[in-house]
Amino acid sequence: MDFIRMHIGGQSVQGRPIPILDWGHGPSRVMMWSQMHGNEATTTKALLDLINELGKGGARASALEASVTLRIIPQLNPDGAQAYTRVNANGIDLNRDAKEKTQPESRILREQYEGFAPHFCFNLHDQRTIYNVGETATPATLSFLAPSMDAGRSVPPQRQEAMQLIAAMAADLKPALPGGIGRYDDGFNPNCVGDQFQMAGTPTLLFEAGHYPGDYQREETRYYVYAALVSALYHISQGTHRKVPLESYAAIPENGKLMVDLLVKHAEACNPALARGTSLAIQYREALQAGRIAFIPEWPEEGLTLARFAHETLDAATPQGRKALNSRSGLLSLIQGVQP
Ligand SMILES: [Zn+2]
Structure with a gap:
């Protein structure tokens, strides 16, 4: 049974340590980070749920630990988390700093990316309550995006694989969350982390935890993010997402703001x-x-x-x-x- 291995990736602007957790020893490397926006904690909780579950061992954990290696940054922006702000302690939105890397947190993320050389990146966020799915009255409890890597929104192999993995997760979650999964806008922005890693050749997926009816603490949503992560890791370990047609990604309705x-x-x-x-x-x-x-x-x-x-x-x-x-x-x- 694999234990969690922890090291400190560096320090935030205000000197808070940024822990990095590794798990598993399989050939597929998956890097996940959450709370680059300090006030978006739902996906961090889901990551901790995942770590807790994997740490218990059991059949699923044993199968995964031989096929994947995880690198998890639960809280990239601990100063923003403490102050409950989107931005870091210098007032910078880290998801607009991926190209210039003016902030220590941005440099830590890039160092981890280069050192770990992941096969997949999961960029984890919360989205506001304004998002519905398509034209419907159902809130977007989960939204996904395979970010663009050029203004023409082309679909090279790494973006294609991200799209297939999203479609595979969406299909797994559909029975539990009917109509509650949306697709985020894919306008290209090279300052965003996801777009940068996609450009660098790594299939990169944006996860957005959204509103579930009556659940302002987002405890329901936390569970669905956890379920999505488990689904994604299962597909990566089996390679099953590669059989998913690209049209299934396009068929996920876009988010509305209604x-x-x-x-x-x-x-x-x-x-x-x-x-x-x-x-x-x-x-x-x-x-x-x-x-x-x-x-x-x-x-x-x-x-x-x-x-x-x-x-x-x-x-x-x-x-x-x-x-x-x-x-x-x-x-x-x-x-x-x-x-x-
Ligand atoms: Zn965010």
Whole structure:
């Protein structure tokens, strides 16, 4: 049975160590990193679930340890994780620093990539609650992307293999997550890490953990990310993804941006200045307040026009709706502040 081998890859801007975990001794090398955006912890939890599971041994772990070697960076941006920010301690988005590598965290990721020479890269993130699948009202609980490696979005062998692996995972997860898997936009950006590693010749997959109905702590989503990782490793170990037709990747619906967190119907019941039958779309902003994550109601960044679906609907004209509105911090004052 294989043990986890740990070393420190280097230090963040504020001097926090960045641990690197290796497992397995098989010929297929898979590198995975999470929380390059500090406020995106769901996939980190899923990686730890994977490590825990593999560490227990058993038939699946034994089969995998002989076929894959994993290099896992659970938290590339520990300063951002502590401050609950997307950016690092210098205010830099590490996923826009892959080309210039101005930040120590970016250089650590590149060093690990060059030293380990992976056959696959998994770039793990959280996505906002605005994403739905295609034109449907189903939130994109998981989204995937095989990033482009040129402006023409060409599909050379490494990108093709990433697409096949995504399609294989999506097929495995479909029964558990019907309609809840989307495909991310593939516009080319050479400053993004995924695009850089794809350009360097390694099949690279973007994983985005999204919203599951009623699950703002993303514990359900955490499970689906874990299941996706297990599925991917199984396919890599067996080579089964190579038989998946490319059309299956194209058939995964693209993400839409049609969701808001909350729709308040008959908002005039809280604010008499509003016209009869006013519906208001509201988005939550996550912020660290006294060491806890708070969900602060705000108007959607993109404006109200794009919103077509809501994760939750409250009717202010009903006693239950008013009670719910009253119980949410900041919601009533936001609605009462609207000038028609
Ligand atoms: Zn991210």
